[in-house]
Amino acid sequence: MPLRQGELLECFQWNASYDRHALADEMADVLSYLMMLADKTGIDLLAELRRKVAENARKYPVEQCRSRSDKYTAYRQMHAAGTQDKEDTGA
Numbered sequence: 015m016p017l018r019q020g021e022l023l024e025c026f027q028w029n030a031s032y033d034r035h036a037l038a039d040e041m042a043d044v045l046s047y048l049m050m051l052a053d054k055t056g057i058d059l060l061a062e063l064r065r066k067v068a069e070n071a072r073k074y075p076v077e078q079c080r081s082r083s084d085k086y087t088a089y090r091q092m093h094a095a096g097t098q099d100k101e102d103t104g105a
Contacts, residue, residue, distance in 0.1 A: 018040070018043045018044045018047055019044060021040050021043065022037075022040040022041060022043075022044050024040075025037045025040060073089065074089060075089060
């Protein structure tokens with residue numbers, strides 16, 4: 015798997031332009047290995063993807079995270095501070 019991931023990243027290694035066909039081939043290789051691994055381990059990839067997207071939505075609320083790259087704990091702190099502000103003002 016790391017070899018295939020490395021080949022995928024090579025498509026972007028030297029500049030942002032890439033060969034679309036080569037990129038598609040490498041993506042298909044990574045996906046096929048991932049699907050084989052999921053099959054061998056009994057992991058439902060689609061279910062896990064849905065779970066992870068929902069988890070990330072909780073950790074990184076769009077209204078707080080847009081155009082930012084802070085760690086998710088920073089958003090918790092901002093949320094807690096916002097809640098505290100509302101409690102202080104009686105809102």
